[in-house]
Amino acid sequence: MNASLNHPFIRLFGRYLRDQGLPVTQQREAVAQVVFSSSGHLSVDDIEQQLRDGGDRIGKATIYRTLDLLVKSKLVDEHDFGEGFKRYEHRLSREPVHEHLICMECGSVTEFRSEEVQRVEERIAAEHGFRPTRHKLEIYGLCRACQEAGAEVRDQGLTCPIESV
Ligand SMILES: [Zn+2]
Numbered sequence: 120m121n122a123s124l125n126h127p128f129i130r131l132f133g134r135y136l137r138d139q140g141l142p143v144t145q146q147r148e149a150v151a152q153v154v155f156s157s158s159g160h161l162s163v164d165d166i167e168q169q170l171r172d173g174g175d176r177i178g179k180a181t182i183y184r185t186l187d188l189l190v191k192s193k194l195v196d197e198h199d200f201g202e203g204f205k206r207y208e209h210r211l212s213r214e215p216v217h218e219h220l221i222c223m224e225c226g227s228v229t230e231f232r233s234e235e236v237q238r239v240e241e242r243i244a245a246e247h248g249f250r251p252t253r254h255k256l257e258i259y260g261l262c263r264a265c266q267e268a269g270a271e272v273r274d275q276g277l278t279c280p281i282e283s284v
Pocket residue numbers: 222223224225226227261262263264265266
């Protein structure tokens with residue numbers, strides 16, 4: 120059992136659930152606690168493992184449903200890095216606007232922040248008379264460690280590499 124369920128975001132999530140007329144259950148709070156306690160990009164397997172390490176046995180179906188609610192509550196972002204499963208990260212981390220570098224060999228995700236990217240977003244949107252609310256930049260390739268270990272980018276043929284990673 121997780122020692123404390125008093126993370127401030129847990130209370131926000133509880134409020135969201137009550138607003139939706141949904142019960143605030145210990146299981147939902149435990150799943151939310153794992154996500155809010157991490158600054159990483161967690162898969163469902165990661166979350167299940169951390170719950171188990173904390174003594175909570177919560178089925179995957181409940182974890183999926185809770186993550187769905189967390190995403191709908193806008194407290195958590197869902198990422199699809201083309202690995203065949205989703206990753207989750209809470210939005211109230213230190214860097215609210217950040218981009219991702221995704222290693223296609225080891226799956227590591229590195230965050231970075233660039234004011235230049237934000238300026239480009241604003242300029243391109245302005246050129247199209249578009250009012251931006253958010254953007255997403257994902258750079259796929261090989262991290263330094265994998266390059267040093269001799270990994271090569273797999274031949275992607277004529278397909279778009281982003282679609283086929
Ligand atoms: Zn790597």
